[in-house]
Amino acid sequence: MAKEYETVIGLEVHVELATRTKIFCGCSTAFGGRPNSHTCPVCTGMPGSLPVLNKKVLEYAVAVGLATNCSITRYCKFDRKNYFYPDNPQNYQISQLYLPICRDGYVEIDVPEKDTPGTKRIGIHEIHMEEDAGKLIHDDWEDCTLVDYNRSGVPLIEIVSEPDMRNAKEVIAYLEKLRLIIQYLGASDCKLQEGSMRADVNLSVREVGAEAYGTRTEMKNLNSFHAIARAIEGERNRQIDLLEAGKSVVQETRRWDDGKGSSYAMRSKEDAQDYRYFPDPDLVPVKIEDAFLEEIRSRQPEFRTEKMARYKAEYQIPDYDIEIITESKHMADIFEATVALGSQPKKVSNWLMGETLRILKERELDPEDICFSPQHLAKLIALSESKAINSTVAKEVFEQMFEKDVDPEAYVEEHGLRMVSDGDDLRKVVEEVIGANPKSVEDYRGGKERALGFLVGQTMKRMKGKADPGSVNELLKELLK
Ligand SMILES: [Zn+2]
Structure with missing residues (x-):
């Protein structure tokens, strides 16, 4: 008998926050702009520059945490995540590993499956604050890649779910729920297409009834709900085919190509230790006082x-x-x-x-x-x-x-669009139409109701749509009596 598999899905959702300035400097977060025009020594990683946390980022992160039933970390810190890539001028990203701002929350989603109506709780493992990277531009020149640091230092929160989702419908319901909460808070516009909300999908399969999770892969580059649903379906099938063929799933990051409808391996998935995280010595720890928390709580919207x-x-x-x-x-x-x-x-x-x-x-x-x-x-x-x-x-x-x-x-x-409903103008036009269409007039008088519709249409046409059809109808009937 064929084995039955269960899909296990967790999500890492990055949300670009709607602050006017970047997370650690005063540069504008406005989208677009001449390349590298929204930059300064801090967000281009110049030696000796010092980051200072934007308070608004903290407010948004706490607001999202409260709205998703998280506990707020009263003493939190930033850490350096080290990796080398040209879009990352400091050679590390400032993020949070050890003491993220929010932990242990959940949202309720409506379960779209017919057999189990009601709601399902999707756990939120943590929410942390971090900075975005710059953007590499490969397409404009043939022999080189250029980099634009306007996006470098734009504030993000990363919302990491528990592996509580089992299919694409639950994933989409969860994302829609998050998007709604964040939009209501005004913390972000959450546009998948424009990248202000980005979802990475962690997926594994296991035999129904098994306790242990299977090996998971992470899929990136999913910029619509449609792409997410297709990628989940594709990856589930790919993993099951591997297992059925007696092979094993490799832990890796894969990139979804929505045009081709398939994914390909990007790199083997790193573990936290590969990034050599350590506390950022340039940023002071953040202490959240009761008064601050109460203020955010009182400002939560309907x-x-x-x-x-x-x-x-x-x-x-x-x-x-x-x-x-x-x-x-x-x-x-x-x-x-x-x-x-x-x-x-x-x-x-x-x-x-x-x-x-x-x-x-x-x-x-x-x-x-x-x-x-x-x-x-x-x-x-x-x-x-x-x-x-x-x-x-x-x-x-x-x-x-x-x-x-x-x-x-x-x-x-x-544009002279005001309607003519009575008065001489309309009467004159109706009389003209009656005069110009003797056959229809005769038909109508002979009992063919449909002829009236034609006369109404002719009148409307002459009035260039500016008459009220009801009034035209009445006037015609009156004049044809
Ligand atoms: Zn800057």
Whole structure:
């Protein structure tokens, strides 16, 4: 009988923190910029330069730790992780090995499997603070590699989970949960594609019922949920094939190639001792006082579960809408701000659930990318509700708003899009249409209701869409009596 295997997965998630300056110097963390323009002696590893910890990094790390049920290390230190690579100007990375800032936490994920509904607890082994490395650029010149240190010293937290996940769905549920918590905290935008959230997957397989873990491999370069799911499936099968063939799995770091749908060995996986860690003598240990901890605790935001409960009580919108809107802190903020400006909650929700999601999906964007303001959405809803514009025009204006955050009122005036619902203009056009389409008029009078639709269409066309179809309909009926 064929053996049955269980997959065991743990994750190392790196999150780039949303501080304005780097972790140990005052250089900007802004993305892009001319290569090596956001640098100084500290983040380029010049001898004699001294790092000083950015307090904001500590605040974010503690906030994430509290939100993930960790215990906070009251006396923590930084360590040097030694390795030689051109993206690392000091020849060591400042990280935390012995006394990481947070330990022993967990998050609850909804278990997506049908047979075991409910929640599952995924343990968090630790969270530590560290600095990012520079970036090597290989592609722009044929015979050399250049290095950009703008990213060197950008603050990261690394969230190390326990090996508690068993399949790709659990991994994705866990990542989504982390992303949501961190976005709600405002600690990072957590974009996988842009690298502000990066996940390394540690995976091993073992026979069902076995106690000991199998040999694990680590997979890097996973920059979408889709790539993660595919890489897990691929690696699980690769390891099982090896074991079935009587071979053994080698402990190594592998790089996932999403284009080819396969991974290849990068290097044998190092153990901590290979990095010759030692406490950084340039940085003083961090002592966390009660007052600091209390301050962070008091500043924790309303997280998604609480927000969902409040929406249910406060706004008359369906549960499904609540679920989608609160999936993004940014979208929830827009929703609340627009309602606060006087728009009806369901109307706001309709624009977010309808056109907004449609455009986001079409352009493969995240809700975090929405850039129109609540003021403008409220104006658009008001224009639409007062029938100053019809639904077709409203959608057109919305697209402009989504694109450039244009002011809907100004845009409607500028392009003459205000609807004509009564008055002489519309009556004149309807009369023209009746005069120009005697056959349809005859059909309608002869009892063919469908002919009326054609006449409405002709009128709308002449009005360049600026009429309210309902009013056109009524007026036609009245004039054709
Ligand atoms: Zn610097």
